[in-house]
Amino acid sequence: MNFPDGLGPASVSFARTYYQYVHDKPYDYEMPLDTIHVGQSRTRSSSTLVTDSAAGATAYSCGMKTFNRGIAVDPHRKPCGTVMESASLHAGMMTGLVVTSRITHATPASFSAHVVDRDNENAIAVQQVGDNPLGFRADLLFGGGYCHFLPKGSKQGCRGDQRNLLQEAQDNLREMTDKALKMLSNATVNSERGFFLMVEGSRIDMAAHSNDPAAHVHDILEYQDTVALVKEFIDKNPNTLLISTSDHETGGLSLARQVSNRYPKYLWYPDVLKNIKSSTAELARTILHMNQTEKEKSVQEILGIHDITAEEKTALGNQKSIKHLDQFLAEMVSLRSQLGWATHGHSGVDVNLYAYGHSAKDLRGSRENMAVGKFVAQRLGLDLNSITVQLNENDPKFHLEPLTEEDKLAYTDHLDQYHHDDSLLHHPHY
Numbered sequence: 001m002n003f004p005d006g007l008g009p010a011s012v013s014f015a016r017t018y019y020q021y022v023h024d025k026p027y028d029y030e031m032p033l034d035t036i037h038v039g040q041s042r043t044r045s046s047s048t049l050v051t052d053s054a055a056g057a058t059a060y061s062c063g064m065k066t067f068n069r070g071i072a073v074d075p076h077r078k079p080c081g082t083v084m085e086s087a088s089l090h091a092g093m094m095t096g097l098v099v100t101s102r103i104t105h106a107t108p109a110s111f112s113a114h115v116v117d118r119d120n121e122n123a124i125a126v127q128q129v130g131d132n133p134l135g136f137r138a139d140l141l142f143g144g145g146y147c148h149f150l151p152k153g154s155k156q157g158c159r160g161d162q163r164n165l166l167q168e169a170q171d172n173l174r175e176m177t178d179k180a181l182k183m184l185s186n187a188t189v190n191s192e193r194g195f196f197l198m199v200e201g202s203r204i205d206m207a208a209h210s211n212d213p214a215a216h217v218h219d220i221l222e223y224q225d226t227v228a229l230v231k232e233f234i235d236k237n238p239n240t241l242l243i244s245t246s247d248h249e250t251g252g253l254s255l256a257r258q259v260s261n262r263y264p265k266y267l268w269y270p271d272v273l274k275n276i277k278s279s280t281a282e283l284a285r286t287i288l289h290m291n292q293t294e295k296e297k298s299v300q301e302i303l304g305i306h307d308i309t310a311e312e313k314t315a316l317g318n319q320k321s322i323k324h325l326d327q328f329l330a331e332m333v334s335l336r337s338q339l340g341w342a343t344h345g346h347s348g349v350d351v352n353l354y355a356y357g358h359s360a361k362d363l364r365g366s367r368e369n370m371a372v373g374k375f376v377a378q379r380l381g382l383d384l385n386s387i388t389v390q391l392n393e394n395d396p397k398f399h400l401e402p403l404t405e406e407d408k409l410a411y412t413d414h415l416d417q418y419h420h421d422d423s424l425l426h427h428p429h430y
Contacts (some may be wrong), residue, residue: 001060001083001198001243001376002230003107005053005224006205008249008349014339015215015220021270030228033244033354039348040366041245046075050348054118055203056247056369057110063373063384071106071124072114077112083376083388087196088137094184094195096140096175096406100219101202103128103143107247111198112138114391120195122161133391140183140197142176173201174226181233196380199226208251208281211341212330214285215279216251227354234357241358241379245372246351252342259338272337275304280329284322292317303331 009056016031045055047067058066062080074080087093097108104113104121113127130136151159177199184195207215227244234240258264267370278286280303283407287298295316299305308316312332318327327344334341353372355363359379363372377384 001196002223002227003057003198003200004204004220004244004246005101005107005200005202006208006224006248006250006346007201007220007246008251008351010253010255011204011208011216011220011249011251012352014253014255015217015224016271018217018270019221019224022274031224032231033224033352036227036231036242036244036356036360037352038355038360038364038410039353041353041369041372042350042366043246043248043369044242044348050346051248052118053106053247056111057107059369060245060247060373060376061111063370063377065368065370069118069178070116070120071109072111073116073182077387079391081384081391082111083373083380083382083384084111084196085134085137085199086377086382086384086387088139089134089387091196091380092191092193093380094139094187094193095137096180096184096195097138097143098140098173098180098197099143099200100173100176101200101206103141105143105202107200107202108141108143108198111272138234139187140180143181172285173199173222173227177226178229181230185237199230201226205250206281208253209344210279210281210326210330211251211334211344212280212326213253213334213337213339214273214276215281216253217273220298231356239358241360242354242356243372243376244354244365245369247369248346249349249351250346252340252347253343254340254342257334257338257340259335262415265338268338269336272304272333276333277302280333281322281326283329284319284326288319288322288325292360294311297398299329299332303329305336307336308332 012033016034019025019031020027020029043051043056045051045068046065047055052068054071055068058064058070058080061082061084062072064074064080070077072080072082084095088095097103097112099105099108102121104124106118109115109118109124113124113132115123128138128141160404180197184197188195200388201219202224204216204219209221234242255268256264256266257268278322283298283302287295290298292313296308296313299308299316315328319328350366353363353367363375
């Protein structure tokens with residue numbers, strides 16, 4: 001199962017057009033995802049018309065709707081068995097998670113842990129290394145979030161306790177996926193049971209939260225490369241199925257923008273993005289404390305913007321946080337490329353559903369997101385209900401332990417890397 005987090009239909013068109021422009025491809029050129037489009041997935045959660053990643057991913061992992069922020073729990077806050085857990089326990093399959101976010105982030109967590117609040121990433125990390133009623137169920141974990149696995153007091157640790165989860169357990173997306181496929185293939189070469197792998201292009205979503213079109217398109221293209229790799233693997237291993245879909249759309253991207261009171265022109269400018277050298281988030285972190293002259297020079301050199309207006313110069317100097325500077329820089333780029341954004345959050349649009357390989361045709365059509373999870377369970381002969389019973393009978397409260405004050409500090413300490421502003425810590429996000 002592959003997830004391009006935050007990728008909506010407009011973003012697919014956006015990346016295709018950009019690629020055609022930059023590489024001088026014909027107008028009918030198709031990207032890897034274009035060739036395997038089978039339908040749409042409807043994304044609402046049990047608590048709202050606009051889902052977050054936790055509820056969105058839980059629909060795919062458990063085959064059921066849940067509330068925003070809930071990680072592999074049902075609407076009554078009880079843990080629900082996931083397809084990865086059942087694939088390991090019932091089908092005897094090797095399992096893996098590959099992401100470009102923290103490995104404790106919402107999507108990978110929804111396949112490998114059970115908590116009622118997605119921000120309790122220390123508890124998620126504990127469960128991912130086997131401290132749960134089912135034991136260790138992920139044979140391979142590729143991702144970030146190092147601090148959640150290291151003890152309190154260690155140089156890079158952000159846990160609230162003394163556990164070193166790396167001792168207990170003891171690149172880019174395409175490269176990580178390639179390595180994961182080779183490792184899991186080699187591990188199952190003499191087995192008829194195969195493997196289950198969940199891959200997420202996580203930073204597609206993060207760039208869209210910033211409304212940063214250049215970072216957004218480059219992460220989408222990296223995901224497209226990863227899909228091409230997986231398709232090649234399936235061509236050599238035809239009894240394999242790839243499912244690719246998003247947990248939600250992020251940003252409300254529009255491939256046109258009205259920039260004045262006049263009737264708008266029917267166009268947008270991909271060339272504005274072509275020579276940008278950095279994400280606006282990274283640039284914001286770099287220049288926040290520079291003087292005005294250095295900031296303007298960096299904007300010119302990194303973003304290629306040489307027509308900064310007097311108003312923009314004033315606003316550039318007035319940004320006092322990484323988050324607000326990031327968003328301001330992204331707006332400078334979006335305005336010049338004439339791309340529109342409706343939100344810094346998610347939207348409720350249907351997202352594209354893709355499938356390739358064995359039984360891909362059976363996923364055609366418009367489906368509720370939870371139907372995709374149920375489809376996976378049925379095709380693999382999994383029993384999610386028995387996993388759910390086992391989780392609840394063995395330790396019915398393991399997922400409901402309240403956060404300590406130290407935990408609250410620990411699980412928010414790193415958020416400047418992604419959200420850029422501590423004011424967002426306890427608000428619904430991503």
